[in-house]
Amino acid sequence: MSQFLSPLTSPLLNKLVDGPGGWSGIEADATWAAEIKRLAAERNAVILAHNYQLPEIQDIADYTGDSLGLSRIAAETDADVIIFCGVHFMAESAKILSPEKTVLIPDERAGCSLADSITAEQLKEWKLEHPDALVVSYVNTTAEVKALTDVCCTSSNAVDVVASLPADREILFCPDQFLGAHVKRETGRDNIYIWAGECHVHAGISGPELTRQAEQHPEADLYIHPECGCANSAIYLAGEGLVAADRVHMLSTGQMLDAAEKSTSGSVLVATEIGMLHQLRKAAPAVDFQPVNSRASCSYMKMITPSALLRCLAMGADQVDVPTDTASAARASLERMIAIGQPGGGE
Template sequence: MKTLKEKILKLKKEKNAIILAHYYQEPAIQEIADYVGDSLGLSQEAAKAKAAIILFAGVHFMAETAKILNPNKKVILPDLKAGCSLAESCPPHIFKKFIDAHPNHIVITYVNCSAEIKALSHIVCTSSNAVKIVESVPEKIPIIFAPDKNLGNYINQKTGRKMVLWDGSCVVHEAFSLDKLIALHKKHPEAKIIAHPESETHILATASYIGSTSEMIDYVKTSPYNKFIIATEAGILFKAQQEVPEKVLIPAPSYEDNTCACSECGFMKMNTLQKVYDCLLNESPEIIVPNDIRKKALVPIERMLELSK
């Protein structure tokens, strides 16, 4: 009797499909993926994908980005309900009014947004390249940054810019409890706190290192320290622990008294191995982006990819 993993790998071969998975997916999905990465890495992989079908094990906006970059390929997502609280915090019709209220501003949007929001943007960025992208805009040109105010605040501090920030945030990265984090650090005083820039300013102030998901993994790999408290979605721990089996990785605690006392994205965890199999078998649900929106959204994404080389 073939296991579910074996069935997926067989189907993938038969259908000339590739599985792209985000670090926040459950370990079983990461294990069968052709590529596991953060938003920038996944965008780059999607841009060069040769397969006929891209199965995106992540959330809706990520699969949309893959479709924008690959209009002639079939892009499928295991669960269409796998959304993003940050993307949902920026409705296109209200954001359009926000842009109109700030004429002559360059619009830079974080990749965690819908295709419609990307279509209203000049450049897209990820947490890996956000500072670089912002610094590529001449200082005299004012910038609107959306949808993540925490990442925007962090970039303003790093660059000295005064970008106009949209008031959006990610529920996962705003779930970390400072009191619990300080208490945890007292238990492990030798541990280095590392954080994702989507976290709130008071959490970032405690961190020895701030970086994107992939940058955090690289930091843990190359750092001389052996113990880390990690303030981002707990899914990162699977890949990071594989890279550094000898090091101790502790998830930062959230306000909720949940079973792992860490912060997990419910949307990311909606995808399961069974859903991946069903999705590949039925080649559905399929991601469709209207052509007019796709063409407009492609421009800022391609600018980002060019600036990220």
């Protein structure tokens, strides 16, 4: 169990308001930014922000990126406290990789529909149906699910991870059905079983939407996250010659940033959560990045507000712990992935 953090004083605390959508009452102005930096220094804390966070949270963070990449960075710092601005499973991953550090999430109510789409009990039952199968779990899962997993994967290395496993072994892939379909298509394996889970935000980015946007922006490149419901449509558009194949890119969020920095395109349609646009536009200001679905916003990610971050730093809340035995087993599944190579970042 991590050491409890004593509260620190802040003149902004009396402005905090807790509501159904999270903590509010504090504006992300210069006073707030200075107070965040002061409190972080007093805690010896490192602030991590996922690419889907609010722009003001991304801009105040010490590091911004994918969940697993951020957790690995935090493990290498000399910080005593990790503040993970993301959803709950991400903070768990940080604790798994940094068991000696105190890990806080600004609002413990920030969950994940994808991680919640498979429980440890459901995975146990699935394994009983396929006793000789190997379990490959996306990092967007709870610590309990990772602990029952043979090897984890990210969206950037899922194909490599599955391809590295013995061809005669059945694979149970969870929890994302769209990423699983991408892996099955790329590896050509017919002995892979895919859990019917999804991220409600990515699943809502539909094929008809993508087709309509591609028709309206005929010169735009397409950056498609493999979790998206439109992933198969992107492959179809390229296969039918409706979109040039070299304009269709299936990418993790980290790979999107790498592609943006090298882009020679004037415009890009982006199929992922809209928070990603902030980092893409910073990486390549000359490129016109537009969302395939402008409503693709994760309400859980947006619970990490400026007010929530200040409360977290000042009050030492909300602390994230993972039982030692669960953390040890989950860490092993992550380390097996890293040993394969190409660990990528996260989603």
